[in-house]
Amino acid sequence: MAATHPALSTAAPAAPAAPVLLGIAAALVTVSIWALWIVGMRAASVGGLPLGWLGLMRFGLPALILLPAWGRFGPLPKSVPKTTLALMVLGSGAPFFLIVAAGTGYAPAAEVGVLLPGTMPLFVALFAALFFGERLSADRLGGFVLIFLAMALIGGGAVAAGAGYGRLLLPLGAALWAVYTLALRRSGLPPLAAAGIVAFWSALLLLPLAAYEGVGPILAAAPGLLLAQFVSQTLLSGLLGLVAYGHAVRRLGATRAAAFSALAPALAALFAVPLIGEWPSALAVIGIGAAVVGVGLASGALGRRGTALPKRGAAA
Secondary structure (H helix, E strand, C coil), rough: CCCCCCCCCCEEECCCCHHHHHHHHHHHHHHHHHHHHHHHHHHHHHCCCCCHHHHHHHHHHHHCCCCCHCCCCCCCCCCCCHHHHHHHHHHHHHHHHHHHHHHHCCCCCHHHHHCCCCCCCHHHHHHHHHHHHCCCCHHHHHHHHHHHHHHHHHHHHHHEEEEEEEHHHHHHHHHHHHHHHHHHHCCCHHHHHHHHHHHHHHHHHHHHHHHHHCCCHHHHCCCCCCHHEEEEEEHHHHHHHHHHHHHHHHHEHHHHHHHHHHHHHHHHHHHHCCCCCCCCCCHHHHHHHHHHHHHHHHHCCCCCCCCCCCCHHHCC
């Protein structure tokens, strides 16, 4: 049976200023969390924490905490096509988590910021144009070009000098998150419910891996590392980050919300100064400025707002 909700619109409809400002605030909270999460994932990779248990921190506890929000919908909401739900889990759940966790073993945090959240808005814009007929205004298209150039300035040299195809897992993760962004917009689910349902299915998928790994690696891990991962994986990424991103997508639209993720590499570079004493290069500083302007244009916050044409809805 066909779904009863409207076809996907990747750009948000005209909205009062207050909801738009709330969407921008939610997007900024999200990218700040992502910048910290990048460092946390790298620390977990270096520290040898088992992926199954790390994933249960990310999804298992949030699924329980968010049960009041998603329980009334159930794990298979009737109003959401099964393919849409599957794409949400694929794009931000256990498959995304495992791919990104593997990728962080091949690249330092600075490169992860460029290859993962830095490239994600480009994938969202590409998929929205290819599959849903969204057309970008000249201002927004220019913003995405600036984002691409910013990513090259911030981390292009390091990426080009690196060896190993493992780094390709990170843009693959970015493409998966772009799929999630569009599927989330298609689902129409409230942010808390969407985050809880994705967490529930992801926890189920990761339980066999955690059982195979056993409790030995967790018991042997340093308590400080476990506490840091609990804060990063459960409280920030698993709860606040997913919910904040859901609010941003609902209020700004998929492509505009995704554009803010290009700030994550810039924030990661800035956070590195006080946290680990790592100063960005001159090119990286220029790239940070380009990223800020590019996000402003691509999100519609700067320049003229493009008028979105009618989109082709996906079949249920």
